[in-house]
Amino acid sequence: MKPISFKDRVKIYAKAGNGGNGVVAFHRDKRTPRGGPDGGDGGHGGSIILKGDPNTDSLNYLHYQPHQRAEHGGNGAGNNRHGRRGKNTILSVPLGTVIKDPDTEEFIDEIIEEGQEIVIAKGGYGGLGNLRFKSSINQAPDQCKEGTPGEERAYRLELKLMADVGLVGYPNAGKSTLLTALTDATPKVASYPFTTINPILGTLVFENYTRIRIADIPGLIDGAAEGVGLGHYFLRHIERSRFLIFVIDMAAEDNRNPADDYRNLRKELETYNPELADRPFLVLANKTDEDVAEENLAEFKKETGLDPLCISAGLGEGCEKIKEILYDHFFGK
Numbered sequence: 001m002k003p004i005s006f007k008d009r010v011k012i013y014a015k016a017g018n019g020g021n022g023v024v025a026f027h028r029d030k031r032t033p034r035g036g037p038d039g040g041d042g043g044h045g046g047s048i049i050l051k052g053d054p055n056t057d058s059l060n061y062l063h064y065q066p067h068q069r070a071e072h073g074g075n076g077a078g079n080n081r082h083g084r085r086g087k088n089t090i091l092s093v094p095l096g097t098v099i100k101d102p103d104t105e106e107f108i109d110e111i112i113e114e115g116q117e118i119v120i121a122k123g124g125y126g127g128l129g130n131l132r133f134k135s136s137i138n139q140a141p142d143q144c145k146e147g148t149p150g151e152e153r154a155y156r157l158e159l160k161l162m163a164d165v166g167l168v169g170y171p172n173a174g175k176s177t178l179l180t181a182l183t184d185a186t187p188k189v190a191s192y193p194f195t196t197i198n199p200i201l202g203t204l205v206f207e208n209y210t211r212i213r214i215a216d217i218p219g220l221i222d223g224a225a226e227g228v229g230l231g232h233y234f235l236r237h238i239e240r241s242r243f244l245i246f247v248i249d250m251a252a253e254d255n256r257n258p259a260d261d262y263r264n265l266r267k268e269l270e271t272y273n274p275e276l277a278d279r280p281f282l283v284l285a286n287k288t289d290e291d292v293a294e295e296n297l298a299e300f301k302k303e304t305g306l307d308p309l310c311i312s313a314g315l316g317e318g319c320e321k322i323k324e325i326l327y328d329h330f331f332g333k
């Protein structure tokens with residue numbers, strides 16, 4: 001699987017507007033035939049600016065329009081008229097957009113707050129008109145300056161979802177089903193692995209209208225931490241979540257072993273970023289409505305020493321308890 005369908009990682013080319021030129025002009029009218037220099041300055045070129053927008057959740061449009069330009073500044077004119085300032089191009093991006101060098105992948109900056117602005121290509125300066133060169137020893141200057149070119153640069157933009165909770169699990173474990181049960185999101189649910197190919201955010205609203213965001217992250221596979229499959233893309237999203245929910249398929253469909261699943265998931269996370277080992281988490285035993293689940297659960301408890309919360313995401317059983325745990329964790333009692 002190649003990360004082609006991924007729009008949360010795009011390369012863009014930003015070209016800011018050039019500054020307008022200053023001009024040489026001299027004032028003339030009936031009464032003042034030699035009125036002196038009056039060439040105006042060129043306007044500054046428009047810049048390209050990324051702006052944090054909580055209502056945007058993908059970089060899709062930039063994937064389809066990677067070449068972004070801003071307006072050039074207008075040229076100056078006689079009668080000391082300044083050139084028009086080029087309009088900035090403002091690109092709304094989701095909170096959690098990371099700006100990187102496209103070649104070295106080096107971190108440059110990131111958008112984390114609503115309304116935060118980062119200039120990624122600065123517009124050129126407008127050139128000075130000849131009026132600016134007037135001095136006591138040069139009353140009629142014929143100099144002016146050209147505007148400077150706008151900055152031009154390529155960037156890699158990457159989206160790390162800013163979720164409070166990340167759902168972690170193997171394909172088919174029931175993560176999307178759980179997200180549907182807990183939040184307003186409606187991800188696709190199907191009985192084949194890798195149904196979810198893009199991370200999806202849902203908002204869980206509590207009775208008192210406080211809310212947290214939960215990310216349904218595509219199923220992990222072994223070797224994800226080494227970049228197998230789309231491993232790195234998914235782990236990047238998990239890294240941002242403050243709380244992790246491990247969704248384990250207790251029905252052990254697809255010949256899974258739930259205890260191995262849990263251990264391997266943890267191993268992948270820790271290999272990717274050791275800090276993830278310390279992150280608060282909750283383990284869910286899903287699909288406990290299935291008959292085989294009981295036996296698997298007993299084996300799971302014995303092998304891992306854990307006492308997971310038993311749920312059936314499909315039937316919505318156990319969801320109230322999950323909400324309680326999350327509420328206590330994020331807002332205390």
Ligand SMILES: Nc1nc2c(ncn2[C@@H]2O[C@H](COP(=O)(O)OP(=O)(O)OP(=O)(O)O)[C@@H](O)[C@H]2O)c(=O)[nH]1
Nearest residue numbers: 171172173174175176177190194195196219313314
């Ligand atoms: N019996 C039972 N089936 C469930 C339960 N939860 C999910 N399923 C089924 O398991 C299959 C996979 O569910 P998804 O929610 O798509 O799983 P996922 O973890 O999002 O899978 P990927 O997106 O492929 O990684 C679907 O056929 C669901 O109907 C459950 O509690 N009980």
Ligand SMILES: [Mg+2]
Nearest residue numbers: 175176195196
């Ligand atoms: Mg899914």
